[in-house]
Amino acid sequence: MTVAVARLEVPPHLQPAPHPAQAGVQAIPVLEARRLTLDYAGAKGRHRAVEDVSFSVAAGERLVLLGPSGCGKSSILKALAGFLKPAAGTVQIRGKAITGPGPDRIVVFQEFDQLLPWKNVRDNVAFPLRVARKMSQQEARARAEAALVKVGLGRALDAYPHTLSGGMKQRAAIARALATDPDVLLMDEPFAALDALTRRTLQDDLLALAEEQGFTLVFVTHAIDEAVLIGTRLHLLAAHPGRTLATFDTAAFGISARGTPAFEAVVRDVHDLIFADGGHHD
Numbered sequence: 001m002t003v004a005v006a007r008l009e010v011p012p013h014l015q016p017a018p019h020p021a022q023a024g025v026q027a028i029p030v031l032e033a034r035r036l037t038l039d040y041a042g043a044k045g046r047h048r049a050v051e052d053v054s055f056s057v058a059a060g061e062r063l064v065l066l067g068p069s070g071c072g073k074s075s076i077l078k079a080l081a082g083f084l085k086p087a088a089g090t091v092q093i094r095g096k097a098i099t100g101p102g103p104d105r106i107v108v109f110q111e112f113d114q115l116l117p118w119k120n121v122r123d124n125v126a127f128p129l130r131v132a133r134k135m136s137q138q139e140a141r142a143r144a145e146a147a148l149v150k151v152g153l154g155r156a157l158d159a160y161p162h163t164l165s166g167g168m169k170q171r172a173a174i175a176r177a178l179a180t181d182p183d184v185l186l187m188d189e190p191f192a193a194l195d196a197l198t199r200r201t202l203q204d205d206l207l208a209l210a211e212e213q214g215f216t217l218v219f220v221t222h223a224i225d226e227a228v229l230i231g232t233r234l235h236l237l238a239a240h241p242g243r244t245l246a247t248f249d250t251a252a253f254g255i256s257a258r259g260t261p262a263f264e265a266v267v268r269d270v271h272d273l274i275f276a277d278g279g280h281h282d
């Protein structure tokens with residue numbers, strides 16, 4: 001797997017995570033990017049957003065893509081979601097090329113307005129279950145209610161999106177994603193626009209749900225502490241074009257590690273790695 005670029009000193013406790021194959025794991029990865037290169041067509045010609053990025057994500061793993069603004073985190077997530085076609089290299093799900101969006105991958109974005117304004121919260125969550133999972137209205141609503149209770153929205157089932165706070169809207173979007181029981185959850189800075197307290201609660205809730213449901217997660221953030229907390233593995237990217245800087249095993253840092261000296265030391269070291277590369281981290 002990727003190793004930190006030569007000129008960067010990687011502290012001993014931040015050594016690159018072993019590739020599943022090296023660790024003796026034989027299973028096909030749930031997600032895999034091989035030498036992924038992503039371009040956008042622009043007025044001045046081709047713009048290279050991501051170059052030669054490789055990673056694999058095993059079942060139940062939580063891979064965090066971390067790096068400064070413009071390093072291609074969202075673009076990589078779009079490629080995994082099937083919205084962006086590789087210019088070179090491949091993206092695969094369970095060994096099959098990703099050629100478009102699919103119900104096996106659910107995406108949660110940063111924007112609060114991901115809900116249909118004319119439907120109440122319950123029906124917002126039930127709607128995709130009826131369409132994509134072909135459930136009856138009764139079954140879909142029951143499942144939606146259960147998912148909403150899980151994310152703490154049991155008292156807002158009948159509320160309409162415009163009456164919800166940002167955090168509640170984001171909880172509803174997460175409930176909608178989880179209700180479909182996705183194999184893979186792709187999250188693009190889902191908590192970035194929230195206040196610190198709500199963000200912290202949602203981080204904890206997401207980790208608890210990941211433990212409970214066992215979904216495979218790819219999570220984009222530019223917040224280093226969030227990356228270390230959420231990820232079992234961290235893929236650090238540098239910008240212009242986006243390329244791999246280093247990968248780290250952060251599985252040891254769960255909710256209970258938040259704020260501990262070891263946790264803070266890792267956050268500092270990752271920060272130093274980014275700045276050693278000249279990254280303008282925002």
Ligand SMILES: Nc1ncnc2c1ncn2[C@@H]1O[C@H](COP(=O)(O)OP(=O)(O)OP(=O)(O)O)[C@@H](O)[C@H]1O
Binds near residue numbers: 073075076222
């Ligand atoms: N639709 C687009 N058309 C042209 N260029 C794009 C488009 N989307 C992104 N880019 C460019 O691709 C590069 C990577 O962008 P991307 O949004 O993937 O980065 P990011 O790491 O997610 O950034 P941020 O943290 O600011 O959201 C940037 O240089 C950006 O300007």
